[in-house]
Amino acid sequence: MKKILIVCGAAAALMLGACSGNSSNSGADKGxxxxxxxxxxxxxxxxxxxxxxxxxxxxxxxxxxxDILRGFKQVIMTDTTQQGYLTGLSFGLQLAGQLYRYEQSGIQIDRAKVYDAYAKAFMSDSVSPQALQEAQQTFQTLAQQAQGKMMEYYQRQQEAAKAAKENSPEAKSNKEKGAAYIKDAIAKDPSIKTTPSGLAYKVVKEGQGETVGKTGSANVKYTGKLIDGTVFDSNDSGLELSPRGTVPGFGEGLAMMNKGSKYIFYIPGELAYGVEGAEQAGIGPNATLVFEVEAIDVTPGN
Structure with missing residues (x-):
């Protein structure tokens, strides 16, 4: 505790030393x-x-x-001789962040009780190792329960946010347009096949040798388009890709390819970037993607 007080006091002095003033400063030093x-x-x-x-x-x-300026000013204008106050302020700010996270996740915190318990414990004349250990064990148990509640809260938040995106007009429209596009493509070209996951694909050229498989990789050339024909990505020099390192639909299709093969993937939004989309690439929520892929070389999986 003594070391912490010294460190906090030294830090406060370094940060706020200008507030204490020094009458012996020369004009040059003041300037x-x-x-x-x-x-x-x-x-x-x-x-x-x-x-x-x-x-x-x-x-x-x-x-x-x-509000930020008010808090900032409160700290830097505090008299540096008030070492105890500055130390308490530092500890309070650290704990306040933890209290805020608890409250944000729906856990009710009585701040007055926090202070009363803190003050009573801190003002103890002595603390036995057993008392400290018991307090730590009790808090650890409660903290683990709180962590579980926080995880549940954030999961509910994520699910709610995902549901809101799925129900957005853009996401619904993209999903409907994508499904219609794939259905129309299959009607026009019976050679297009579908997998149980919903991926549609066309074998333009059969290759030779073993397929990539789920754990292999391939050096590929590709062009990625939206259903309106907009090219959002391409590579003509060859890029090493593995099924596990791509969106699910691309990975599933890549796993079926062997050396020299050429495929076209018709990837529904839920097998591509989902409701999140990929804004930087111009891919909206639930957007269906079309990839023309050529496997230049293949390293089969184990």
Whole structure:
């Protein structure tokens, strides 16, 4: 505990030393100190401004700039001689983050009880190793239960977010258009086959030798298109790919290929990038993808 107090006090002194003042400073020293103070504040402020600009708008509603400045000012303007207060502030901020995560996941925390228990324990005249061990074991058990509740909460959040995306007009439209596209392609070309998963594929050219299999790899040339013909990715020089390193539909089709073969994959959205899509590549939620793939060389799986 003593070492922690010393470290926190030293850190506080380093951070807030300018607040205590020093009447023995010469004019030159003060000029340098003023320049350093302004540069330090500007540099840190600009870095935070850049980070702040990148957070979602809904988060900015709970992270108002005025509130951030108020908290920042409260800390740096605190008298550096108040070492105990600064130490308590540091510990409180660390614990506050944990309390916030609990509350965000639906666990009700009574902050007054946290403080009362903290104060009572801290003000103890002495702490036996047995008492400390019992307290740690009790908290560990409760913390594990809390972790489970937090995981359940975040899973529900993810499922709700996924359901919302699946029900979005764009996702529904893309899924319907993709299904119609594949159905029409099969009607026009009976050589297109489908797998139980829903992948449709056409063997343009049969190759030779063993297939890639689930654990093999292949050096391939390919062109990836959306159903409107837009090319979103291609490779003409050859790229080593494995079924496990691609979207499910591409991986399933690649596993069937052998050296020299050429296939066309018609991949439904749920076997491609799903409701998340791939915005950077221009792939919307539940978008159906069409790949023309040539296996230049194959390394069969074990």
């Amino acid at each position: 340098f100190g003023d320049s350093l103070s302004m540069s330090l504040g500007q540099n840190q402020g600009l870095r935070l401004a850049v980070d702040y600009a990148g957070i979602p708008e809904d988060q900015k509603a709970t992270l108002k700039k005025d």
